[in-house]
Amino acid sequence: MKFTEEHEWLQDDDGVVTVGITDHAAEQLGDIVFVELPEVGTEVTKDEEVVVIESVKAASDILAPIDGEIVEVNEAIVDEPSKVNEDPMGGGWFFKVKPSDPGQMDDYMDEAGYKSFIG
Amino acid sequence: MAELKETPLTQLHRELGAKMTGFAGYDMPLQFALGVMKEHQHTRAKAGLFDVSHMGQVIVRHASGYGGAAQALESLVPVDLMSLGEKRQRYGFFTNAEGGILDDLMLTNRGDHLFVVVNAACKDADIAHMKAGLPDCDVVEVTDRALLALQGPAAVEALAPIAGGCEIMKFLDTGIFTSDFGELWISRSGYTGEDGYEISVMADQAETFARALLAHDAVEPIGLGARDSLRLEAGLCLYGQDIDTSTTPVEAGLTWAIQKSRRTDGKRAGGFPGAEVILDQMANGVARCRVGLRPEGRAPMRHGTAIFGSEDAETPIGHVTSGAFGPTIEAPMSMGYVAASHTAPDTQLFGEVRGKRMPVKVASMPFTPANFKR
Numbered sequence: 001m002k003f004t005e006e007h008e009w010l011q012d013d014d015g016v017v018t019v020g021i022t023d024h025a026a027e028q029l030g031d032i033v034f035v036e037l038p039e040v041g042t043e044v045t046k047d048e049e050v051v052v053i054e055s056v057k058a059a060s061d062i063l064a065p066i067d068g069e070i071v072e073v074n075e076a077i078v079d080e081p082s083k084v085n086e087d088p089m090g091g092g093w094f095f096k097v098k099p100s101d102p103g104q105m106d107d108y109m110d111e112a113g114y115k116s117f118i119g
Numbered sequence: 120m121a122e123l124k125e126t127p128l129t130q131l132h133r134e135l136g137a138k139m140t141g142f143a144g145y146d147m148p149l150q151f152a153l154g155v156m157k158e159h160q161h162t163r164a165k166a167g168l169f170d171v172s173h174m175g176q177v178i179v180r181h182a183s184g185y186g187g188a189a190q191a192l193e194s195l196v197p198v199d200l201m202s203l204g205e206k207r208q209r210y211g212f213f214t215n216a217e218g219g220i221l222d223d224l225m226l227t228n229r230g231d232h233l234f235v236v237v238n239a240a241c242k243d244a245d246i247a248h249m250k251a252g253l254p255d256c257d258v259v260e261v262t263d264r265a266l267l268a269l270q271g272p273a274a275v276e277a278l279a280p281i282a283g284g285c286e287i288m289k290f291l292d293t294g295i296f297t298s299d300f301g302e303l304w305i306s307r308s309g310y311t312g313e314d315g316y317e318i319s320v321m322a323d324q325a326e327t328f329a330r331a332l333l334a335h336d337a338v339e340p341i342g343l344g345a346r347d348s349l350r351l352e353a354g355l356c357l358y359g360q361d362i363d364t365s366t367t368p369v370e371a372g373l374t375w376a377i378q379k380s381r382r383t384d385g386k387r388a389g390g391f392p393g394a395e396v397i398l399d400q401m402a403n404g405v406a407r408c409r410v411g412l413r414p415e416g417r418a419p420m421r422h423g424t425a426i427f428g429s430e431d432a433e434t435p436i437g438h439v440t441s442g443a444f445g446p447t448i449e450a451p452m453s454m455g456y457v458a459a460s461h462t463a464p465d466t467q468l469f470g471e472v473r474g475k476r477m478p479v480k481v482a483s484m485p486f487t488p489a490n491f492k493r
Contacts, residue, residue: 033444
């Protein structure tokens with residue numbers, strides 16, 4: 001699993017990368033009340049805003065961590081945004097992307113690196 | 120930036136693991152371990168304890184007693200204080216010469232003087248305003264007391280063992296109680312839409328008093344985050360956001376707080392700053408009004424969101440002043456000002472969120488029914 005400085009996690013399973021936010025990010029955001037996901041089939045580029053989430057505190061944008069095509073989104077968190085807080089690193093995933101440049105993954109931190117990043 | 124001030128409960132908040140934030144110059148708890156959503160729900164279901172010690176507590180005295188103080192203060196507020204019963208409390212606001220609102224406040228008849236509670240951000244200005252406007256009165260800020268709010272249906276069972284007799288009080292009754300924590304100044308009031316109390320306690324007793332309340336199974340500490348969503352669901356204004364010097368009480372829908380005696384043809388009509396503007400607006404109407412708004416879907420429309428009369432209109436007809444997700448109604452909710460022509464309940468409007476026009480309907484407030492002990 002890889003981690004971004006934007007507090008996203010990326011899990012590569014046979015060429016499809018699942019993206020979500022970390023436990024730390026979910027904790028910092030507070031209770032999430034609204035999620036807007038991209039449509040399946042959308043081509044995204046790195047650092048493009050692809051997901052909007054609103055917590056009890058504020059709205060936040062989630063950036064695409066890599067270039068690629070959105071192949072699946074987690075509709076369950078649209079119906080029940082609290083699932084993101086309950087299990088951000090598992091059932092609260094956001095979308096799956098088929099990367100067009102898998103090498104972009106290499107830029108990101110591993111778990112130990114992320115842990116020291118959040119201190 | 121100046122260092123944040125602390126309340127007598129700041130150390131307790133830290134010990135309880137609160138996330139702290141700066142608010143009106145004070146270091147205040149934003150949320151505790153439960154988090155905003157659960158704190159909100161807990162308050163509606165059981166009881167929540169809020170530190171509101173940042174608010175100003177002020178005593179206004181006149182040599183002739185309550186009547187003199189009431190008569191004097193009526194020159195600054197459009198509220199009927201002369202007929203306010205002993206130990207009764209009333210909501211009001213300071214107005215300016217243009218009819219705008221300088222602050223909103225609670226006023227209590229304490230027999231031989233008036234007790235006033237004002238907002239934290241305005242308290243220095245309010246006290247200066249009263250000192251300047253009430254030359255025959257003694258205006259003294261109470262600086263050795265904390266203020267706590269205990270809100271929710273179980274508030275009565277948590278407070279009654281400490282302040283016997285508080286259970287028979289009705290909404291907006293007040294009283295002075297002796298207790299193990301010294302003299303408590305209690306009112307059956309609050310700002311959540313729930314039954315409950317606001318309790319003024321000596322600063323040096325505040326922490327042990329708060330711990331005694333928190334020891335009750337039904338009571339949890341609640342931060343400013345849930346305080347905001349609770350008051351918004353209850354349709355209550357936050358000064359500085361929903362009302363300020365640019366809004367009049369008529370535009371804000373607060374004319375219920377202007378009793379008959381202070382209105383045109385009343386016994387003591389007018390006589391407060393901006394009376395001409397406010398009484399004229401009451402007679403002839405206003406161009407914009409504060410309304411409740413219920414967005415469709417789940418996305419909140421927050422403070423500043425522009426409101427349009429149609430999906431393609433170029434000019435907004437209003438804007439949101441407060442918006443959040445309502446944990447009890449399980450839906451987003453907002454309040455704001457819109458053109459008077461668009462204020463009927465269920466009127467279809469559009470709010471611009473992230474560049475998109477999203478449907479929203481005018482809704483009556485409160486969003487949740489009030490649960491006061493009338």
